[in-house]
Amino acid sequence: MSESFIDRAARAAPPVFAQKVKGLSDRAIAWIFVAPTIFILLAINIFPLIWTIYLSFTNFRVNRPNNPVEWVGLQNYQRILGDADVWITMQATAHFLIWTIVCQVLIGFTLAYLINKKFRGNDLWTTIIVLPMMLSPAVVGNFWTFLYQPQIGLFNYIVGSVTGADPSSFSMIGEVSLAPWAIVIVDTWMWTPFVMLICLAGLRSIPESIYEAAECDRASKWRQFWTITIPMILPFLMLAVLFRGIENFKMFDLVVQLTGGGPGNTTTLTSIDLKREAFEKWRTGYSSAYAVILFVTVFGLASIYVKALNKVKQR
């Protein structure tokens, strides 16, 4: 087959000429393609971050644009870290995070394990189980406030009929001891299906042949579960924990709708507290410092976690 003109021209052209299009080098072309993305990234991510860090050292209030902006150094950080209420909020967030993750992983994995078994109608059950996470958090919050009503709520009625307690004698979202658990229950109800789906994907990715080999080696079901299923699904579980952890750290709408952060400040999570400082009290400098502290916390924890996740995946 004879060589085409283009092939010959391409071979004959000096390397420098090949790298140029209308006077632009490969590097320049690369920049042209990448620059818009970098610009957008700088504009909507990096600049606000740097600006927030700057504001965190000032007394700026966005609702007082005419007030002089003073540099206050670390004062905002000192105030936040020395404020007992902020630590109570952190504790409430930690309680919410830990318990929702524990419940969702345990229940989600169990559901995935059961759904993964071949049985009649398992697709239908999967669809039904997945329904709650398709709802809006505001709707779910509103819906559950009715379920939690002491006098007409179905939740209280069921608990009452199981335990024999008077349904109107306790208020899930009105009592200090119960409200933190009320939000854990709702979040678990809503987001366990998400963990279940991730686990289901993990379970279905394990080759059948491994179990067949284990069967040949006369490994018990329990042994297969601990030595094949758990190690192979662990990266998926850790991924689910990462997603749910990040999501629940910034949880806002569901809890606001359910309890408004109360009773007292029992269910005031950091995101709710931050919103109040920033957009109700309008303490912009103070809330910027608050946001920076939360950012560093989440970024630090997530970095450690991702490293651990990568190690697990490499095993």
Add this chain to the structure above:
Amino acid sequence: MKNRMMNSASAIGLLVGAGLAGATLTATSAHAADLTLCWAAWDPANALVEMSKDFEAQSGHKMSFEFVPWPNFADRMLNELNSGGKLCDLLIGDSQWIGGAAENGQYVKLNDFFDKEGIKMDDFLPATVTGYAEWPKNSPNYYALPAYADVVGWTYRKDWFSRPELQAEFKEKYGRDLDVPKTLAELKDIGTFFQGRDIDGKTVYGAAIYTERGSEGITMGVTNALYNYGFKYENPDKPYDLEGFVNSAGAVEALEYYKALYDCCTPPGASDAYMSQNIDAYKSGQVAMQMNFAFIWPGVENDPNVGGGKSGYFANPAGPAGQFAQLGGQGISVVANSDNKDAALEYIKWFSQKDVQQKWWDVGGASAMRSVVEAPSFASSQPYAQTFLDSMAIVKDFWAEPSYASLLLPMQERVHNYVVAGKGTAKEALDGLVKDWDEVFEDEGKK
């Protein structure tokens, strides 16, 4: 001759009339504007929509309305003002916003306009002028026209109170008639008496009170006890001096009283209740008494379950240090950022007319105009009219400082933590409030 003269005069008259009409039409169309009035989404707002049709017909301006549900009202509207938005030409904003809106130049100062149009603040109830229109308070600087007079008062089940068997039982237990309470202590007794009682086969409770955490609910409730036990926002002789006033012995006692009222007499689960939850509790026959703003009274009167004479009304009862009630209500302001200020001022002029104010009361609004509410026929115009007058005479309001939101939030938190969550003592809650408020005023450079 006479006929010719008449005809000529008629022709001239017609020409002049046509000319004037044309001029008026030209003037109207030249200035016709689309005005947007922003307010909370509630019954009075719907009444105002109907009334405003008269203004549209008279002025040629077209009215639009932006009504926001109460829980989001402050957030939405204060964001609008702070961001310099142009959504609202007229805003019926809460009384507490006046300070901030005035100092930040968000409302038009109305003094010159009032002087030019002959609108006198003396024509309105003094408490509403101070509460809804003035900044600084008690100075003749007006940023609003009193638009909706409102106050916290009480509704009670007159039909339950009048039952002979309950009357007898109450008298035996408390040694007095079961009647409208004159003091807060009596109110608590009545609440306790009804709590958990079986009436017509249904368990009922004492009282629905404000306990809401997210916006301003529990503050608007607890102040009805605080004022009456001696709480003052600041030292009358030294502004922003809070110690010993906000956390006075009387204030501590008042907060303890409100917690006791919450513990003894509210329906189960009433830990986050504000206006609508209390209305629901009352109309569904759960409670014997209801704390709520007066705006709900027309609705109670017309309700098939509790209206038509089954309900009565009374002003917030007295405490050891006097009788006061929390002011509600709003003034109507022109938003400084509006492109239609002249047309918006026309609306305010129209709204300030006596016949419009009378109609405002008649359709379920609440006029603050003295000629309306002090008319001899007013007290008997509605079953709740006298209570409205009695209540408006004893009002006090929350801080109207520019930083009112920064002052409101810690109060919500401190009070809710103590009353509903049961954390700490009343003294600790009020000491904490003094600390929080001092911090806010220090930030503001006022201390």
